[in-house]
Amino acid sequence: MKELKILAVIAALVGITYYGIEPYAHSVMHPEVSAADFTFKDAKNVDTSLAGNVENGKVLVEANCIACHAIEKAGHPALMPNADAAASYGVVPPDLSHAGRIYDKNYLANFIFDPVSAMHLSHKYPVGGTKAFPMPSYNWMTPQEIMDVVSYLQSVAPKVTEDKEGHKATFEAACGRCHSMAYAKFDATTPKDSIKAYMGATPPDLSQYIKSRGEHYLHSFINDPQVLLKNTSMPRVGLNEKAQEEVIAYMEEIGDSKKAERESLGLWVMLYTFVFAILAYLWKRKIWSEVH
Numbered sequence: 404m405k406e407l408k409i410l411a412v413i414a415a416l417v418g419i420t421y422y423g424i425e426p427y428a429h430s431v432m433h434p435e436v437s438a439a440d441f442t443f444k445d446a447k448n449v450d451t452s453l454a455g456n457v458e459n460g461k462v463l464v465e466a467n468c469i470a471c472h473a474i475e476k477a478g479h480p481a482l483m484p485n486a487d488a489a490a491s492y493g494v495v496p497p498d499l500s501h502a503g504r505i506y507d508k509n510y511l512a513n514f515i516f517d518p519v520s521a522m523h524l525s526h527k528y529p530v531g532g533t534k535a536f537p538m539p540s541y542n543w544m545t546p547q548e549i550m551d552v553v554s555y556l557q558s559v560a561p562k563v564t565e566d567k568e569g570h571k572a573t574f575e576a577a578c579g580r581c582h583s584m585a586y587a588k589f590d591a592t593t594p595k596d597s598i599k600a601y602m603g604a605t606p607p608d609l610s611q612y613i614k615s616r617g618e619h620y621l622h623s624f625i626n627d628p629q630v631l632l633k634n635t636s637m638p639r640v641g642l643n644e645k646a647q648e649e650v651i652a653y654m655e656e657i658g659d660s661k662k663a664e665r666e667s668l669g670l671w672v673m674l675y676t677f678v679f680a681i682l683a684y685l686w687k688r689k690i691w692s693e694v695h
């Protein structure tokens with residue numbers, strides 16, 4: 404009888420923790436956030452249904468973008484070393500080889516039209532403020548011209564493989580100007596001191612973020628950092644769903660490379676405990692049968 408009472412108390416305590424305290428703590432620590440939105444429909448200045456002209460896009464990109472951006476895959480190397488680029492712009496402008504592949508078309512067109520609003524950085528660069536974003540707005544281009552630029556960038560973007568190498572290319576193109584990945588021996592292209600001065604915060608090394616934040620958080624965070632970290636200086640990067648999945652896959656390949664092994668080992672451990680429990684029970688029965 405006494406044992407039953409103890410069992411009832413334990414069951415009640417476990418129940419309160421499991422159904423009451425844990426869900427409450429979870430809701431405070433990880434508030435519900437809207438799912439990642441890959442339509443980028445809040446950006447609506449450019450009509451992205453227009454068909455772009457690749458030839459004209461090439462002319463526009465060569466006249467307007469390659470002074471700052473390398474496009475290695477189209478034969479345009481960086482014009483200055485990273486340290487000098489960082490000194491000039493605050494951050495090294497990313498190589499645009501992969502831009503047409505990794506950024507959503509809506510996002511990219513509206514980013515070219517007005518970078519600050521597409522990146523959700525109006526709190527850092529308010530209209531009429533003293534600080535200017537290093538990349539100019541191309542709001543003088545017609546929507547047709549912007550779509551020409553987008554089409555050109557899409558046409559030069561190389562196909563990448565669906566493996567660690569391909570995922571790495573996406574990560575470095577999308578995040579590599581700010582974030583390092585020490586476990587993959589990758590240093591951010593912008594030197595540490597410059598990026599801290601530019602952003603006001605040091606972008607963390609992302610080697611272990613798949614573990615400390617988890618996939619679910621990363622999916623929402625990368626899509627729109629402001630939703631989870633109000634006023635953070637990290638910009639919205641504008642990746643399409645596929646590229647974002649590649650980035651997260653890479654973070655997992657580098658930061659949690661033993662995940663598959665761990666999960667399969669877990670099954671064996673559970674099986675072992677199960678068999679061991681049966682043996683222990685049989686042994687107990689045998690011993691007690693001698694006592695009674």
Ligand code: HEC
Nearest residue numbers: 467468471492494495496497502515537538539639640641
């Ligand atoms: C004066 C230099 C400069 C010029 C000219 C320039 N950019 Fe940029 N661009 C930058 C810098 C600096 C960044 C990185 C800003 C940051 O991350 O805060 C950037 C970022 C980008 C990104 C990354 C966006 C993202 O969401 O991560 C794209 C795409 C881009 N530029 C395209 C272009 C295109 C297309 C042109 C020409 C039409 C162009 N840029 C012209 C300096 C420049």
Ligand code: HEC
Nearest residue numbers: 577578581602604605606607612625635636637638640650
């Ligand atoms: C222009 C620079 C820049 C780019 C590009 C950038 N980040 Fe960040 N990121 C930052 C900064 C700065 C912080 C620190 C923010 C803070 O402390 O408010 C940060 C923070 C983070 C964090 C930590 C968030 C947290 O909860 O503490 C993660 C995860 C992250 N970035 C992932 C990424 C990924 C993945 C990409 C590429 C898809 C990326 N970032 C692109 C600048 C950048």
